[in-house]
Structures are given as structure tokens and as C-alpha cells.
Amino acid sequence: MKKIIALFSAGIMVFSLMACSGGGGSASNDSAPNSTSAGDSGAQSAAINFDQFSGSGDNEKFLIEMIDRYKDQNPHVDIKLQSYGYDDYFTQLSAKVAAGRAPDVFELNYENFVAYAGNGSLKSLDGTGIDTSVYNDMALKAFSKDGVQLGVPNSFSNVILIYNKELFDRAGIAYPTNDWKWADAMAAAETIRALDDNIYGYFHPLSFHEFYKTVAQNDGGFLSADGSSFTFNTPQNIETLTYMVDMQLKTNVMPTEAQLGGMGDWDLFKSGRLGMIINGIWAFPDFTRDCDFEWDIVVEPGNIRKATHFFSNGYVVGNESGVAEEAAKFITFISSNPEATQIRLDAAWELPPVNDDSIISQYKAKTPPANREAVFQSLDYLVTPPVISQFAELQDIVGRHLSDAANGIMTPEECLESLQAECESRIDLSK
């Protein structure tokens, strides 16, 4: 028996050694660029590996259409598209990067852009000759670091107040306006809530992104002006969190998680039982299809000042790419070329992040909502999230604390004190 065990372990050692050297061999083979720039014929043919998540599922056919248009114009380029669902994407991407097989072009959301940009894994697009003047400024800036452009935005969406006109009519109150403040919104929400036990007035998700924006509406913030310390437990922030928690726990114009009972906020709105919802413009196609009542939008209410926020995904070029110039041209095409943006617009696939008047006027002409102008008016009040290297960790800690406050486990004061303490101990702002 002992001999077998000895042989067994010897075998493991031998094979693990073999596997090690084998792994080394294959890794060094792989370190050759995985994209080819054929030089023999002088045809400059290039293959671009392209990984992305936002155009997976239903939207993939539109993305393929854009790629086909690009290939028509650039027959020497071959695009190898690899789509993943959002849930798998970032794990797959980091596994590829770790193995030295990063795609030439890949998509990043803002949070992950911060992580990759900080690490030096992205190619600078400055000097590649691409035209960045066509992009919306705010969205473009989101994909630069220290003045260096490291990516281009492919989509852009901001957040507005969406309201159910019929519930306002039933309650006999005036529709929201762009000048509304928190107090106006809450007064209307309470009147709508009083209509019926199953009807709610307002839905404002208590999440990281919503919270950093709402504190800005109250002149608060997460970080000190120089970004060197956390400022979670300030009176402005406590007032903001109290406002957001009270709408669930005190006035109950917003359903608690228990009252929702697993129902989604969109479904609640679509069922005609919700007066107002703070949500993104990506809800438009869904609401247009599923709401059998009239609805419209305005700029979301502020308090001391107005503040709105946006989400953007972008395409970047990997630092190790052997076809960086072609790749830069390609990402500019699919994110900003009129043909490509038209496809994106026709598919109602978020708002193309460009300054093209014809695209924007087409976007505004679509109804509902009738007041699409509010989407653009909201851009005047944009605030951006704090940029720190441990962004994902911060987001997690804040999210966990906010849900504790929403569930009444902690009071807003306790929540923000504990948040301040945890962030101070876990997040290094000097990095």
C-alpha cells in the first residue's frame, strides 16, 4: 500500500513538473502576437480580435451589420467577433489578458476602464490619427486618463424622471416640470400614493450611482475637493440619505423590497401602479412596447442644485495589439461613423455618443416620450463618479451600506458613519 502511495505521489510530482514545463513552452509560443499583419504580399491584411458584451443577445445582429459595413469598406481587414453576456465578460477578459492573449479591441464599462487604464494595459489613441471631434465631449472624456485618450465611447445613456401621466390626471395634480425640487416630487408622490394601497408614487433606486448623484444635488459628495479623504458623514450627505430612505420607510411613497416581493421596478411602472421612476433612457424601448398608458419624461428633480449622471461603454485597444492602427480605425467606425450610428439608432440601442445633428434630431423626433428634449437638457447637469483605483471595492462597500439603510438595519447617520470608517480603513486614496 505504501509503495503505491509513494508511486502515486511520485507520479503527481513528475506530471506537475511536466505540466509546468509544458505550460512554459506553450506560453512562450503564445507570446507571439495573436493578430497577424501579413507583410509578404504588401496587402497589409489584418485580423482584429474583437471582444465585447453590450452587443450580445438581441443586439448582436446590429453589431454584425456594422462590422460588415466596415469590412465592405476595408476588405483587407478581418474582424473576429467574440460576444459574451455581461455576467461572464469581465472574467473571460481578465483570463485572456492574464494568459497574454488579450484581444486587439475590447469593450469596457466605465468602472473597468478605470481599472485597466490605471494598469497601463491600454494603447493610447493619441497619434493614431482618429477624429475625436465627432464625439460627445462628456462621453469622450470618460475614456481618457491624465489627458491621454485611451478609448472611445460607443454608447451613452443618462438618467431622467419618467412619469405616468394617467396617474397624475387621476390624482388631479400638475405634471412634473424641469424645475422640480425634491419637495415637489415628494408632495406629488404622496398624493399619488393616497390613490390606492397598491399604487406607489415614486421609485428612486438606492444604489451607488444614484447616491453619488443625489448627494451632489444636495451639494454633498463622497470625497474632499482634493480627493485625499472621504466625506461620507457630512450633514448634506446625511440629509440626502434620510430623504432617500424616508421615501421607503417613512412616507412609503416608494415600495420597500419586501413590498416589491421580487417584482422589478420596471414591471411596477409598466403595470400602471407607479407614478414616477428615476431611470435611464435605456428603458424607452421597453416602456414604449409594454405601457398601455401615456408617459413622459423631465429632467430629474434636484435640491440645492440639479445633478444628473450618465453611463457609457467604450471600446479600447489592447497595449499588446500588433494591429493597433487598424484597430483604432475600426473602433472609431463602429462607434461614430454615420452609417454605424444610424444602425444603432434604428435599433433603438441606446444613444450614439456623437454630436451629429441629423442623428440627434432623429432621436428627438421619436415618441414616446414626447419630451425627449429633456434627455439633452439633463446633460447640462452631469456629474461624474469619483475616480479612484479601488472603484469596484468602493462601489461594493457603499452598495452594502445603502441596502442596510434601506432595510432599516442602520439609521442614515449610523450608515454613513460606518461607511466612512470602512472606506477609511480599506481604501487607499493615495494610489
Add this chain to the structure above:
Amino acid sequence: MKIAKTNNGLIALMFLLPSLIGFAVFSVLPMIVSMAVSLSSWDGLSKLILFDDVSGFFQEFGIGVANYSNIFATPELYQVLGNTLKFVAMYIPLMLIAAMSVGLILAKGRRGSGVLRILYYIPVITSWVAGALIWRWAFSPEYGIINEILKIFGISGPLWLQSAQWAMPGIVLASVWKDMGYFGLMLFAGLRSIDAGYYEAASIDGAGKIRQFFNVTLPMLSPTLFFVIIINIINSLQIFPQVMVMTPGGGPGGSTMVMVERIYTRAFSYYQMGYASALSWILFVVIFLFTFIQMQLQKRWVTYDV
């Protein structure tokens, strides 16, 4: 004679080769890599040059045992270990009672036990994601079936997954539902292998059903029970999918943050591969200690020969 023995060993090794290769490539090699990464600040967002240039890797990323000392210095580890042990402490006894009941019901061999066997086994082959989603619905405080049933008995149910006290018990219940069929079937196999003669002898000696259970069934079943307990403890120290689906983000007040969930979050959400690898090794040591202690204790209660 000696030569023949060695040959036998070699032949055995040949038979073991296919699984040994898999073990080496998918277990031993990743373990070696994770040990190296745990001593580094590598974040997973650049190429892992460990295979090409070990000294270069450590020159660029090496930070000694800093990850380990950081882990032990933050309260998170103790909270997470506490949550994980809380799960083990609730899950193991409940699981054993449920699996034993399944085993005993099946062993009775009444009509319809074939159907029961299938019914008990269905959760085992159900994917954890689907199962956990169903349980999330069942635990819904206002509309969930669990609180509806409690209401019949005049009990107003807790908030379950939205409450810091009840989120973990909720996950324990779902886990028992998922696993009791598998371990029940295992105990059933163990029960079937007990010779009926022992029971006859015991009843001739005047032992009642309860006495028979404790003095015949349990000792005869102890090797199976031991196996079930060891596997269960190892598995439950590594709970992950049910936690991720039922209480994403660590649950209310971080009450369901467990070891593997933290390892995953640190590695793939915070991009702290070094920290996550170090956390994995700490989990390995914890599991090793648990298993070692059980191996030592088995001498006191496991009966291999009667």
C-alpha cells in the same frame, strides 16, 4: 516476487495516468501558480509572466507575505470565517437529520419508494442557479410560499433574505433541500448493506426499534456517516453559487459574505488576484485542519468491523 510487485505498481500507475494528468494540470499546477500569485501584487489585468520569467515576475510584483498579513489585519476575514462557520454549524446537523430521514424512508422499501427516490433526487440534478432563484421567490417576505405557509399557523414570517438574522438560515434551508437527496441515497445504500441478521439477533435479545437504531444501525452505518460528514464539511466551507444568486453582494449587513464569495469578489471584481490567492490558501488550511481533526476523531466513533 519483489519484481512482480513493482510491475504491479507500474501497471497500476498506467491505469491511473489519465486521471493523474488531469489532476496535475487542473489541480496541482493551479495550486503552484496560486501560491506564487499569493505572494505578489499582480492584479490579473496584465499578462501573467510567471511561466516565462519567474524572477522577473517577483521583481515586478513580489510583495512577500504582505497579502497574508493584510488579510489577518482586516476584520473582514473574521466576519467571513464567522459567517462560513455559522453556515456549517446550521447546515451539517440539519442535513444529517434530513438525509437520514430520506435514507430510512427509502430503506423501508414500501410501495412507491422508487418514485420517492426520484423525487428526492430531482433537486440534486437541478442547477444551483435555477434552484436558488426559486428559493428567492419562496423566501419573498410578502408573497413567498414560506411565509404564506407560516401565516396559516398564525406565525408572521421574517424578512428572510433581506434580514441580517435570517438570510443565512434561508440559505441553509435551500442547501439542505438541494443536497438531502444525494446524501440520503448514500445513507440508503449504507443501510441496505447492513445484514438483517443483526436486527433479528437484537430483537431476540429484546432490543426495541429505538435501541436497534442506536446500537445496530448507527454503528453499522458509521463509515458511511463519516464519509458523508467529511464531504459535507469540505463542501459547505466552500459554499458559493447559492450565496451569489440568493444574496448578491454579501447579503444584508454582510451577513452572507462567505470565503469563496470573497475570493471571487476580490479576484474578479476588485482585481486583487494576489489577495484572493492568499485568501484561497487560508481557506485550504482551514479545510485541511477540519478534515485532519475529523480523521483523528473517527477512531473514537467509526466502526469498520463488527
